Amino acid sequence: MGTSTYGEVIDSIRQQCMRRGLNGIKGLAVLFRGMDKDYSKTLSFQELKLGMKAYQIAINDDQIKTVFKHLDKDRNDSVDFREFLVALSPPMNLTRVSVINEAFDKLDQNKDGVLKVEDIAVAYKSHAEQHPNYKSGKWTLQETLEQFLKSFENPEEQDGQVTREEFINYYACVSVTIEDDCYFDHTMRSTWGLPQKKWSSKD
Incomplete structure (x- = not known):
């Protein structure tokens, strides 16, 4: 299997969330906010990985790394999960x-x-x-x-x-x-x- 692009991974996560209904993405947001114990609104790679597993998103480590690397714009080993959730929101015309x-x-x-x-x-x-x-x-x-x-x-x-x-x-x-x-x-x-x-x- 070839390496998945960021867009492909995001689309896969989005589709898996949407199968849960209109609140699928919101549910993932609640989970991530619950993990944000210090209210920093950021997640480490491990936290992102644990969140995906807890929400039963079918995704491998390489795909998580692809998403994490794309969103970790300042390279401080953390991502703003609000940006991640915005990226997951279904695109509209x-x-x-x-x-x-x-x-x-x-x-x-x-x-x-x-x-x-x-x-x-x-x-x-x-x-x-x-x-x-x-x-x-x-x-x-x-x-x-x-x-x-x-x-x-x-x-x-x-x-x-x-x-x-x-x-x-x-x-x-x-x-x-x-x-x-x-x-x-x-x-x-x-x-x-x-x-x-x-x-x-x-x-």
């Missing part, structure tokens, strides 16, 4: 990124770069009211909105706010499950009350 940013900009009412419950309350209210836990009386509308907001955040760092990066990363994972650009765009616009886009036959 500009059409999808554009509508995600459009949704975030609409929701960010006070333009402070983060979303809070009050930001999404109006746009998501009709969807929240259809949630089974709200309809059954288990959750109030406020609790339903808060739970929805938490789905964008890392379980280890929930502060009731969602940054643009978290918003984009969440929908990057959703994007993998939707093959058609037009359908993805329509779903985003329907969810967040954006004007529907007219698609030409060439799109």
Whole structure:
């Protein structure tokens, strides 16, 4: 077997994470943050290797070395696991990124770069009211909105706010499950009350 390139290894890890569902990459992030005992947000080669094994990622030592060497830009024998997680986020084309940013900009009412419950309350209210836990009386509308907001955040760092990066990363994972650009765009616009886009036959 030939030597795997960095891109090939990252793609393999990404696919293995995505088989776990939308939270596959998030789960790996939680694991790495749990290993970061000194809050340095960095991992040694051995820690990266142990994390992959703990998450049951099928990858050999040479492939881990390929990833580590690529991400260890300053050659200090450690990698920023945030950069690693960003690299794992499924790539999206500009059409999808554009509508995600459009949704975030609409929701960010006070333009402070983060979303809070009050930001999404109006746009998501009709969807929240259809949630089974709200309809059954288990959750109030406020609790339903808060739970929805938490789905964008890392379980280890929930502060009731969602940054643009978290918003984009969440929908990057959703994007993998939707093959058609037009359908993805329509779903985003329907969810967040954006004007529907007219698609030409060439799109």
